[in-house]
Amino acid sequence: MNERLHSVLAQRGVSPESLAEACEVDPKTVTRWLGGRLPHPRHRFRVAHHLRVEELFLWPAPVLSAGRPSAGSGVELVGTYQNRASVPREMWLSLLQGAREQISVLVFSGTFFAxxxxxxxxxxxxxxxxGVRVRLCFGDPNGHAAAIRGREEGIGDTLAAKIRASLTYYRPLVTEAGCEVRLHDTTLYTSLFRYDDDLLINPHVWGQPASAxxxxxxxxxxxxxxxxNYAQxxxxxxxxxxxxxxxxxVSSSHGQD
Structure with missing residues (x-):
């Protein structure tokens, strides 16, 4: 069963019949897609376009067996997005809900996440x-890294305030077994969001917020x-x-994920 396609149809309020009409196929064909059959490339494109979602989200690239090219050749890259806002909300939810072993997040403030x-x-x-191990690592609002990042983005102390505001969402997790929240004071080149064997990487460009x-x-x-490499x-x-x-x-005068 293609659970992602089921989920997106439900989120968008699109029935299998209307999707079939948009793709000019028989409704039974859509039923087979929902059951796990891989559509023809032209149909995958039309479905993704109609549902406003990345094609690779609905049909991830298969993991190749022995004889596959090395991972360094780009096999691991299954999707790219122009900016973080382009990632469908359904994808964030699906990856979180589908995690079975670990969820690991590394950001400065991560306000959008909540x-x-x-x-x-x-x-x-x-x-x-x-049974999933949950680890959330935010920037230290009293640290030097957040202060420097705030100055580089031209927002000054606003970043530290955003970190504190973001942390309030996760206060209930501090006492939850299996959940850990930590603060880092490192130069952050990339925000990371790991869900088992899926990893979303949000590179940081100097002077720009990660969201852009x-x-x-x-x-x-x-x-x-x-x-x-990124996981390490x-x-x-x-x-x-x-x-x-x-x-x-304690609050500090120091210092967007």
Whole structure:
């Protein structure tokens, strides 16, 4: 079953019959797509265009078996987006809800992560209760890295305020088993959002907010690829970050994810 196609149809309020009409195919054909059959390339394009979603989200590139080209050749790259806002909300939700082992997030403030989904803390707690390891790493609002980033973006102390505001959404997670929230004070070149073997990478361009920069979707193939390089950078930052203790935090005059 193509759960992603089912989900997007429900989110968009589009019936299988109307999708069939838009794609000029028999409704039974759409039923087969929903059941897991891979459409012809021209139909995949029309479905994605009609539903306003990336084709690779609905039909991810298959993971190749022995004899595949090396991961460094780009096999792991399954999707690109002009900016973070171009990523369908349904994709964020689907990846979060589909995680079975880990959810790892590395940002400065990550305000969009909660504002685009007011129930994100509850959903993360539910995944943790199901055995998923949840790790959220935000910029330290009192740190030098956030202050420097704020100056580079021309927003001054606003970044530190955004971090504090964003953290309020995740306060309930501090006491949840399986959930950890930490603060880092590192130069952040890329925001990372990992859901098991899916990794969304949001590179940072100097002087621009992360929301205005491209986003890449990687799917892990093997340990020699891009995926693991970025995953290891998360682990390095996480190891040096300090636990967030809301009741002990103090405001600072220092310092967008």
């Amino acid at each position: 504002q685009s989904n007011p129930h994100v803390a509850k959903m993360l707690a539910e995944r943790a209760a199901a 920069n491209p986003l890449l979707h990687l799917k892990r193939v093997d340990s020699a690829g891009w995926f693991d 950078s998360f682990e390095a930052v996480w190891a040096g970050a300090r636990p967030w203790t809301p009741d002990q935090e």
